[in-house]
Amino acid sequence: MPLPRFTGNFTQQEPIPDEAIAAATRVLKTGRLHRYNLAAGEMGEVAELEAEYAAWQGAPYCLALTSGGQAIQIALRAAGVQPGDPVLTNAFTLAPVPGAIHAVGGKPVLVEIDQELCLDLDDLECKAAKAGAKVMLVSHMRGHLCDMQRLVDICAAYGLELIEDCAHTMGARWDGGLSGNFGLAGCFSTQTYKHMNSGEGGFLTSSDPDFMARATIMSGSYMLFERHGAGPSLEHFADPRYEQPNCSARLDALRAAILRPQLSLLEGNIARWNERYKAVADEVAKAPNLRLPLRPNQEFFVGSSIQFSLRAGDAQRCQRLVALCADRGVELKWFGHAEPHGFTSNHRSWRYMQAQELPNSDAILALLFDMRLPLTFSLEDCRLIGKLIAEAADAL
Ligand SMILES: *Cc1c(COP(=O)(O)O)cnc(C)c1O
Numbered sequence: 001m002p003l004p005r006f007t008g009n010f011t012q013q014e015p016i017p018d019e020a021i022a023a024a025t026r027v028l029k030t031g032r033l034h035r036y037n038l039a040a041g042e043m044g045e046v047a048e049l050e051a052e053y054a055a056w057q058g059a060p061y062c063l064a065l066t067s068g069g070q071a072i073q074i075a076l077r078a079a080g081v082q083p084g085d086p087v088l089t090n091a092f093t094l095a096p097v098p099g100a101i102h103a104v105g106g107k108p109v110l111v112e113i114d115q116e117l118c119l120d121l122d123d124l125e126c127k128a129a130k131a132g133a134k135v136m137l138v139s140h141m142r143g144h145l146c147d148m149q150r151l152v153d154i155c156a157a158y159g160l161e162l163i164e165d166c167a168h169t170m171g172a173r174w175d176g177g178l179s180g181n182f183g184l185a186g187c188f189s190t191q192t193y194k195h196m197n198s199g200e201g202g203f204l205t206s207s208d209p210d211f212m213a214r215a216t217i218m219s220g221s222y223m224l225f226e227r228h229g230a231g232p233s234l235e236h237f238a239d240p241r242y243e244q245p246n247c248s249a250r251l252d253a254l255r256a257a258i259l260r261p262q263l264s265l266l267e268g269n270i271a272r273w274n275e276r277y278k279a280v281a282d283e284v285a286k287a288p289n290l291r292l293p294l295r296p297n298q299e300f301f302v303g304s305s306i307q308f309s310l311r312a313g314d315a316q317r318c319q320r321l322v323a324l325c326a327d328r329g330v331e332l333k334w335f336g337h338a339e340p341h342g343f344t345s346n347h348r349s350w351r352y353m354q355a356q357e358l359p360n361s362d363a364i365l366a367l368l369f370d371m372r373l374p375l376t377f378s379l380e381d382c383r384l385i386g387k388l389i390a391e392a393a394d395a396l
Contacts, residue, residue, distance in 0.1 A: 006329035045256035047229030054230035059205035064251035068189025069096035093139035118146035148174035198255035217244035277303020283386025324392035
C-alpha cells in the first residue's frame with residue numbers, strides 16, 4: 001500500500017498550558033510586568049523562575065534574560081572578552097552565536113565539526129594553540145554534545161574559559177552531568193522553537209559569583225540586584241555595580257509567569273521528544289543511502305530535532321531529496337544551500353566576519369539535512385515521516 005502524504009505542520013508547537021495562561025492573566029491584572037515592580041513582600045515571577053531554574057539545573061546562580069543570544073553576549077562580556085579578542089566557537093552553529101561574538105567586538109575563530117556534528121576536538125587543539133583566545137564558546141548545535149570531558153581538559157590546558165550554548169541541550173547530559181554545568185557558564189534560550197516556550201527569553205547559569213554579579217549588572221539591574229532569585233550575595237557587587245554597563249536585557253514578569261509551569265513539564269517533554277526522535281530515526285536508519293549521526297553512550301540528548309545526511313551525492317541530489325520529501329509533505333532543511341533560507345547557520349553567510357577555510361565542516365554540511373520534531377506530532381506521525389523520508393531517499 002502506498003504511504004499517505006504527511007499533512008502536519010513542522011512549526012506548530014503545543015499550546016501554552018492552561019496553568020501558564022492563568023498565571024499570565026494574574027500578572028496582567030496586577031499591571032506589574034517589570035521584574036523589579038513588586039508589591040511589598042512579593043518575590044516576583046522572574047525571581048521565582050530564576051530560583052526554580054537554578055534548582056532544576058543544579059547551578060547556584062541563574063539570571064533570566066530576554067533571549068539566548070543576549071545570554072551569550074552578556075556571558076562573553078562578563079567573561080572579559082574585549083574588542084579585538086579572538087573567541088573560539090563551532091563552525092556549525094546558528095547566527096546568534098557569531099552575532100553575539102561580533103556584538104562584543106570579538107573575532108570568531110571557527111573550529112571544524114566532525115561527522116557526528118560535534119566540535120572537532122583535534123582542530124580545537126590546533127586552533128587553541130595558535131589563536132590566543134581566552135574563551136571557548138561551544139555551541140551544542142542541534143543538541144549534539146562532543147566529548148565534554150576532553151573539551152574541559154583542552155580548555156584547562158590552554159587556559160580557556162568554557163561557555164556553553166545550550167539552546168538545544170536544555171536537559172541534555174554528558175556522562176550524567178547536565179549540559180550547561182561544564183564550564184564558566186551555560187546559556188539557554190526559551191524562544192518558541194526550543195525546549196520551553198515564552199516566545200523569546202533566555203537564562204544564564206553559572207557557579208562563579210563574581211562572573212554572575214557582572215552579568216547581573218549588565219542585564220540592567222538598576223542596582224536592584226538584591227531582588228534576584230538565584231543571584232550572588234551582595235558583597236560580589238561592590239565593584240561590578242560601578243564598572244559594568246547596563247545592556248538592558250531583563251526578562252519580564254509575563255514571560256516568567258508562562259515559563260514557570262512549563263519547567264515542571266520539561267522532564268516529561270524530553271521523554272516525549274526522545275520517543276519521537278526514535279520513531280523517525282528507526283525508519284531513516286533503514287534507508288541504505290542515508291546516515292544518522294552516531295550518538296555515544298555518554299550522551300543523553302533531547303531529540304527535539306533530527307539530522308541525517310546522504311552518504312554520497314552532490315547539491316543536485318540533495319535538492320532532489322528535499323523536493324521528494326516536500327512532495328510527501330515532509331519539510332526538510334538542507335544545510336548545504338548556498339543561500340540562507342529562513343535561518344542562517346552557514347559561516348559563509350556571516351560576511352561581517354573574516355572568511356575562514358573549513359573544508360571538513362563544508363563537506364559535512366553539504367550533505368546534511370535537518371528536521372524539527374514538534375510535540376504536536378504523534379508517534380504514528382513520526383513513524384510515517386521516517387518512512388516517507390526513507391522512501392524518498394530510495395527514489396533518488
Ligand atoms: C536559538 C539558538 C540560539 C539563541 O537563541 P535566541 O533566544 O533566539 O537568541 C543560540 N544558539 C543556537 C544554536 C540556537 O539554535
